[in-house]
Amino acid sequence: MNLTIILAVTVVLAVVSFFITRLNKKAGGFLTVIASLFAFVGLFLLKGSIGGEFSIFYFSFKITMVGWYFALIMVLAYSMTSFFNPFWMDKMMYPGSYNFMYLLSMAGTIGMFFAKDFITLFIFWETVVWSSTFIIQLGKSRKASYVYYVVSAIGSMATLFAIMMAYSVSGTFVISEAFAGLSGGAAIAVFFTFILSGLAKIGIFPFHVWLPAAHGNAPHTFSPVLSGGLVKMGAFIAFLSVTAFPAYEIFSGMFKVMGTPFPIYFLMALGAISIIVGTLMAIKQEDAKKLLAYSSVANGGYILIGILMLDQVGFAGGMMHLVNHAVASAAAFLAIAAVAYRTGTTKMSEMGGMIHRMPVTYIVYLVAIISMAGIPPMGGFVSKWLIFQGLADKGMLFLAAAAFFGSIGSFMYVFRPLSAVFLGQTFTRDLKKKEVGFFMMLPMLILTALSILAGVFPNTILRVITEIQASVGISPVTLAENTIVTVNGYLDAFRVFIVFGFGFTIAFVIFIVRRKSKKVELMDTYTSAEFIHTRELLHYSSKFYAPFERLYDKAPDTMKLYKKIAVKIGELGNLTESLFYGHKPEKTVFWVMITGIFVVIIGGVV
Amino acid sequence: MNVMSFVYGFLVLLGVFVFQTTLTGLNRKVTARLQKRYGARWYQQFLDIFKALRKDSTSHGWVFDFGVIMALGGIMATVIFIPVAGFEAFPGLDNIFVISYLLAVGMLGMAMSAAGSGNPWASIGVARALTNMLAYDVPLMIVIFTLIFAFDSSSLSEIAALQQGMGILGWNAFRMPLGGIVAVIALLGMLGKKPFDSFIAPTEIASGPMVEYGGKHLGFMFILHEFMTFIEVSIILSLFFGGGATIWEYMLKYAVLYTFMNIISGVMPRFKIDQAVKYFYRVPLAMAIVQGLVVIFTGLGVTLWF
């Protein structure tokens, strides 16, 4: 399979789907399924041609292992989510544009991961940013897309600046050579500005504000892509910044913290802060999608820490967490979308007991959160285990503390939607609701199966990662048949799974041989012997962790800070405006002259 | 991995159940003596469990049942991984992260089943239990992280073996005294003993997650509690008190440590849940970080003091 064909077909199908949707909404939706599945299969077959280079028009591409890995994760998220598209077309305001943008952004991501030079990368990157900006706008809030676009634009511009700066030194845009010859202060400046777009995209701490806004308000069918897919673009930039820009080599002479150069450690610390911030904020969300968005912030922190470690174990963990989080997060978002499809809301306090109506969706969500929280036997456990081992190996105490906090805090926040949406009392309104159809169930089940497979046979994924590790010149993580071996111990996920099955079987047998229990209605529950007839009142879902939230509800909110800054900038603009464009022309002339004189003086001095 | 491993695993489960349940019964007597009572018979805990299993039960839907089975299954799998005096049914899998996260399967199952009962008390109890877990686990994990860094191993049995043969001062609790204190405090939280037992407060939130359990479900919860106690005490015992060279030494040390926990808990009042979080994030967290920094930067405690 040829990359050109994949790109061309998806772009053409994007345009076609726009017109088909005009004729028949459902058909347009199904076209996105076909197109994204085509891209997925095509990419999968592309593995044979790794190493190839070619160019179309001005764009030049190189098929690398890591690009293939990233693109596959991305298109997996796209193709699985696209199964939901046909069913949401009626609820969408502009279904044609949605389908068009959906496929266009997918094409953009594919192109981006295989870019050979920075110009190609940047153009495809911007394609993704722009098309996703317009999709987010189709959701609940227009403001969300402003936030998304502003944060993305800051990142993109900084990256563009870094690329140009590197170009001025090295004279080339080719990714593997562009950063050669940088040193000293310029290297630090380029490093930080380059990775800025990555940080913005993963949602690392000061830039995390766009995730809840965009994930929470995007159309339900696009949130899984945003969280499972687009966030991983940032991880790609982070990957480039430690490999193509050999940060460890360039900064090797600098002050080191636990063996890591300070600039890199600083970024890892930012990752740690995002883990803590994401966890704390996720715990207090009332909207299921916003909660999952903040969990993406926290998981982004893990991915960043893992990738930046660039070692044998932690890096493998970070790279594997990409897949696990993409799969789990897409599955969780899809499950919430499926519930929203039936109930029309994502607010946790307005739902309850959906398990009795939608058991399959519940299983999907359950497996997704087990993976997200890093509990065996799901995939998330293996990647978090690798990251912990990597951290323990290097003795990075504070990062490890943040990682532990995020890991245990994730039990708290992932349990929120489980308890509020799926468990508890079914609301009277929802008593007649049905499970979603098979076509919507299918992608969720596939993702669930992937989560379990990644946890039981992690080596399938890790083998790909070892190839990536070998391609960037670090020693690959040691793999035996079913076992992952690290300095500090080894993990046999398959055996853990088997023993878990053994324990489960014993428990099941004891349960079965005992007398069958009497099935009672959910409302027949202990209420201190009081009669309660309203289901909604017997469901505890809002302010779930109130005593814990109270401990930090005084903490400053980043979004508020940004809003204040925005107001201040606006005021500054007004001040300038009042100085220059007053109703007295002579005042304007005065200030222009003063400014001119200053410019001349400063210019003379410099 | 062969058939014998599973047979051993089953025997370990049986042995642990008998041992821990007896010990719990004896400790009920200890608590009673603290309160100047005569106390229950030593085999009372067995009677309670078998009686609960004998009774009829009520079920609130499939997740209520499934959660209970998943909880007990996960916990039993974890017990099989615990090395007892160097013996493991499945050698090499006693990784501390595996154990502490596999434990979470059980907890998740229990939380799921409890919330699935549709009772708000249960949800409140689960919320408190998870908050409590966040409180005690972070300091404890930092100390464990320090141990892994110090000994280059995350295997329980290896860390236990490294402390043996040097007398009582070879134990990590004495090599890293701050860490040892943190571990003991965290163990109180893990076991859900006073002062950290607000999530099962019987008169306040009607025993929290357990509110809807009766009959065999409740029996499962009791068995699960015995196993969970064994896992938690064993982790701390192996990491900080040298495990045991022989099975008898292990059992003796275990009994002493567990009884000590019970005596502390017997004379304590109860923290509110936010007070517990505040407490853990003030004193033990600071102690854990100081201990970690000392070990990482000075190496004190990795070797013996003397």
Place this chain on the structure above:
Amino acid sequence: MVLDEKDNRNVWEKIGDYFSANSIWMKWYCTGCGAIELPPTMTSRYDMERLGMGPMATPRQADVLLITGYLSTKTLRRVIYSYEQMNSPRFIVAFGSCTINGGIYYDSYATIGRLDKYLPVDLYIAGCMPRPEVVMNGFNELIKMIKKGQAKGWKHYQENYEWYKKNQLDSLGEVIIKDEFHE
């Protein structure tokens, strides 16, 4: 109830009854003044735990519903609700003269006369109030009864459900209340 009824339990039931007899978990329905006699029964002076007895938090967990004193129609409704939430085998121990014949509330418009019309009482402990010694003695009696398989109130309730239901409805009107305070 006739004491020397024929014992037709099988071995498993006998073993089960042995466990039940030696592990009595109680739900205290403390509506009346009798509740004040329970703390001394529980604490160091009389220490009911040595017989394997203890308080539980909810009726689901409990084996014995201990009704300590008079029952008004409002509380009786809740007691019936609680009893039906309990898991078999379940026993009722009624406490004080109020549950036997209304006690000093024999002519009250709101307090019932005798409890066994509405629920199958396995054991009455007479007295106003019964002292802890009497309570312990009563529970000893209950333990013997369970061991011998004579505490069969719950079976009786199942078999004569119609009769109990009729009595309940005659006196209470409705058992489950739905008004503005219970929505």
Place this chain on the structure above:
Amino acid sequence: MNSMNNTINEIKAALKPLKMETPAFRQIAVVVKPDTVHNALSYLKQKGFTQLSIVTCVDWIKESEFELVYILFSWTEGIHIQLRARIDRDKPVMVTATDIFPGAQYYEREVHEFFGVEFTGNEDAAKPLFLEIWDDLPPLRKDFDPQAYSDSKFPMRERGNEFVSEIGGHDDE
């Protein structure tokens, strides 16, 4: 004691009570005509008696009258006032106090439930409050016979010697 006397004098002047006494330390009992109760309550409230402690009723069956009692308390002066008014027992009607003291709602419901007094202007007064299901005379009226009601509703145990030998409860069906 001065403030007490002042209050007594002021109240005497304003309310023109039928009878007035001080039954205990810092307590004033005022008996007024039933049609002035509403005015009296609003006067007392603006005098500082902001707390309505209870509204209750006494059944004077021989005189065929109900006596409504409002107990108010002033937090500034520390004085209790009992405001009493007698109404006709056969047609017990009183103007509601819920517009002055919203908290009177539940007291009025209680009085209605136990004595059958009707409160005009309070639509909810007739709703049941304590007695969940009630089908007889209001139970605290003196002409209501609790013994007869109890006998008809709650069957008693036959008392005899056989009672002593009973151990279980269910012996008679």
